[in-house]
Amino acid sequence: MAVPREVPEDYRKVEQLPSGLFRVSVSSVFSGQWVRALRKEGFLLLASAPLLPNGLLLSADLLIPPDLDEESIEFEVVEKSVLTGQPRQLDLIREAITAGRNATSAARLGNAGSAAEHWEECGDLWEKAGDSRRATLAFQLAQSTFYR
Structure with a gap:
């Protein structure tokens, strides 16, 4: 050609x-x-x-x-x-794990509002990374944080 x-x-x-x-x-x-x-x-x-x-x-x-x-x-x-950076999906997974850790820490300290926000962020990040199972779990934890 x-x-x-x-x-x-x-x-x-x-x-x-x-x-x-x-x-x-x-x-x-x-x-x-x-x-x-x-x-x-x-x-x-x-x-x-x-x-x-x-x-x-x-x-x-x-x-x-x-x-x-x-x-x-x-x-x-x-x-x-x-x-030089990691592929986008790996960045999202790392951020989701960090958001989940922040949610757990906030919940342990009794800060339900902050914990719920971090769980929502975690769910959004897992969703963007393509893991609907973990996203659903994070969103459920966000909802349950409000009702404790």
């Missing part, structure tokens, strides 16, 4: 190559950025690679476990600074 002389800014192509290798190509407006591959289920980080010049394009080659196909992977173009 021939690449036009000017590549549109929103150009993006994902190619599955042999042996679990994926090549993501984008326009040169993404210079200095990286590509990361996340499993769609659970947003587990699978691979990341810098975008490097490849003719008129920038490309990154990512080695992905061969049992995964393109439909199960989310490819994102990101600033390198995004890669």
Whole structure:
């Protein structure tokens, strides 16, 4: 396939190559950025690679476990600074655990209002992280705190 002389800014192509290798190509407006591959289920980080010049394009080659196909992977173009942090879901889980600990501490100190607020925050964070069971439990604890 021939690449036009000017590549549109929103150009993006994902190619599955042999042996679990994926090549993501984008326009040169993404210079200095990286590509990361996340499993769609659970947003587990699978691979990341810098975008490097490849003719008129920038490309990154990512080695992905061969049992995964393109439909199960989310490819994102990101600033390198995004890669130094944890994936978003892990941040939400950590924040949810902290909110739950704060709720428990407030409840032990007899501060029902603060405990309920922290349980609500905890439930919201678990919901955003995709764990409805823990979210429901936190919301139930928030409600029961008001009736003690």
